[in-house]
Amino acid sequence: MRFIHIADVHLGAVPDSGCPWSASREKEIWETFQKVVGLVKKEKIDLLLIAGDLFHRQPLLRQLREINYLFSEIPETQVVWMAGNHDYMKEDSAYRKIQWGENVHGFFSGQPEILYLSRLHTWVYGLSYEQREITERLYDSIRPNGKPGYHILLAHGGDEKHIPFGKEIAGGFTYVALGHIHKPQVIIPDRMAYAGSLEPLEKNDVGPRGLIYGQITGGEWAGGVSVKIQTGFVPIASRAYLPLEITIHSATTQLGLEQKIGEAIEQKGRKNIYLIHLKGFRNPDMEFEKEPLYRLGNVVEIKDDTRPCYDLDKLKKQQEGTLIGEYIRSFDGKEGAVEQKALYYGLQALMEPEL
Ligand SMILES: [Mn+2]
Numbered sequence: 001m002r003f004i005h006i007a008d009v010h011l012g013a014v015p016d017s018g019c020p021w022s023a024s025r026e027k028e029i030w031e032t033f034q035k036v037v038g039l040v041k042k043e044k045i046d047l048l049l050i051a052g053d054l055f056h057r058q059p060l061l062r063q064l065r066e067i068n069y070l071f072s073e074i075p076e077t078q079v080v081w082m083a084g085n086h087d088y089m090k091e092d093s094a095y096r097k098i099q100w101g102e103n104v105h106g107f108f109s110g111q112p113e114i115l116y117l118s119r120l121h122t123w124v125y126g127l128s129y130e131q132r133e134i135t136e137r138l139y140d141s142i143r144p145n146g147k148p149g150y151h152i153l154l155a156h157g158g159d160e161k162h163i164p165f166g167k168e169i170a171g172g173f174t175y176v177a178l179g180h181i182h183k184p185q186v187i188i189p190d191r192m193a194y195a196g197s198l199e200p201l202e203k204n205d206v207g208p209r210g211l212i213y214g215q216i217t218g219g220e221w222a223g224g225v226s227v228k229i230q231t232g233f234v235p236i237a238s239r240a241y242l243p244l245e246i247t248i249h250s251a252t253t254q255l256g257l258e259q260k261i262g263e264a265i266e267q268k269g270r271k272n273i274y275l276i277h278l279k280g281f282r283n284p285d286m287e288f289e290k291e292p293l294y295r296l297g298n299v300v301e302i303k304d305d306t307r308p309c310y311d312l313d314k315l316k317k318q319q320e321g322t323l324i325g326e327y328i329r330s331f332d333g334k335e336g337a338v339e340q341k342a343l344y345y346g347l348q349a350l351m352e353p354e355l
Helices: 022-042 061-072 254-268 312-318 323-329 337-351
Strands: 002-006 047-050 078-081 104-106 113-117 122-126 150-156 175-179 185-188 192-194 210-219 225-235 241-248 273-282 298-304
Touching (some): 002 022, 002 175, 022 047, 022 061, 078 122, 175 185, 312 323, 323 337
Parallel strands (some): 122 150, 150 175, 175 192, 241 273, 273 298
Antiparallel strands (some): 113 122
């Protein structure tokens, strides 16, 4: 039995609102979701698990018709979804109004339920959020029913306000498909993992995003061979947020810096979104302008931690007897990183009071 586990698609989200690439991002989230359905079809995947927050907010009926249509294109695949804390199921939720296809199974209550997918010898356990926050440890009480078959738990949350749980909830389950944390992470190898958001949704979502592919074999119905599971992460997001650290030196000019950043963006991909971090020692009379740097690509943030590179020995001699000279002298023998930082900041304040 082969499955794909996704979570936190957040359809309808508009990442980096106000940035030039923002509108494309909203569209790309839908496109990547379509890509997953296409992959399911092409690879003849048996089971598609959606571990909550398929939508960023309450889905509209017309949006769910699109989803239902996409799922009707993969009739051989069983789809199991739950509502998470973002798209939690209200009394009048559109999730309850749509006539879902036969291959689509949702959890329609806030109480634990079990779905049996007979053709796949698979039991799927779960529930849907019916409010934004749930502090009860609802997953602690969900245990495999002991019947023959693969036992999969679909769970969303894991923090204080969203059904807290630990790795012990995996006890007895073949696989636990997690959602809510947007960074993909394995909690128990091949047993319990967060798929992460399908697309990165904000600048802290650094690194690749995608889906978890899994294969379960064995079982009593397969000649009594013991049950085995293998999983792997597959990046599928259309872009990534990438930190770009640039170290400058005393000879770096504005144009030189722009060229360096431009080349790095070219090399790492123009489609990605960059968080630029400037480090190193700049010429004391050099101040980098940020505005032109934002225009070099999809730049969402620029952090300038450069410091002026004063020639301390020369300065000390030149400023003998002045406040600046005394200030430098007061740091004699203090080589720690914190002291050095204080020295440079202080010097900057004394020497460039207009800043
Ligand atoms: Mn969530």
